[in-house]
Amino acid sequence: MPYKDPEVQRAYHKMKSKEWAENNKERMRELQARWREENPKKDAYICQKKDAKRRGIEWLFTLEEWIACWGEKFADRGRGADRLCMARIGDTGPYSPDNVEIITGGQNTKDMLQRVYPKDGQ
Helix, strand or coil: CCCCCHHHHHHHHHHHHHHHHHHCHHHHHHHHHHHHHHCHHHHHHHHHHHHHHHCCCCECCCHHHHHHHHHHHHHHECCCCCCEEEEEHHHCCCECCCCEEEEEHHHHHHHHHHHHCCCCCC
16 A cells, blocks of 8 residues: 555545446446345435435434334335334434334325324314
8 A cells, every 4th residue: 555644545445446336337236236135224224314314304313223113123114005114203303213103104194194284274
């Protein structure tokens, strides 16, 4: 390694990694797909965390807390009315262990519609 400074070494490796990925796109896709298959919970955690960030919602879960929150229900999560999702209580506040519940997508939609279009006209 031509660089002795650890910070410069990290920058160099990052640059070389990006270069390799750019020159090996098909192999990169294969490696990413294999990683997702081998790490489904971590992949789902990362995706949900990124989605929360994109939506401007604070994320306070560690990976271990998130996995514990899902427990045995993890296999039933997904998109659709009958699949399970992690919803914030009242759709407010951060994603955190004390502010989420595991409910069906249908229930989450119903709760949202009741907040947006209350029956008593408020």
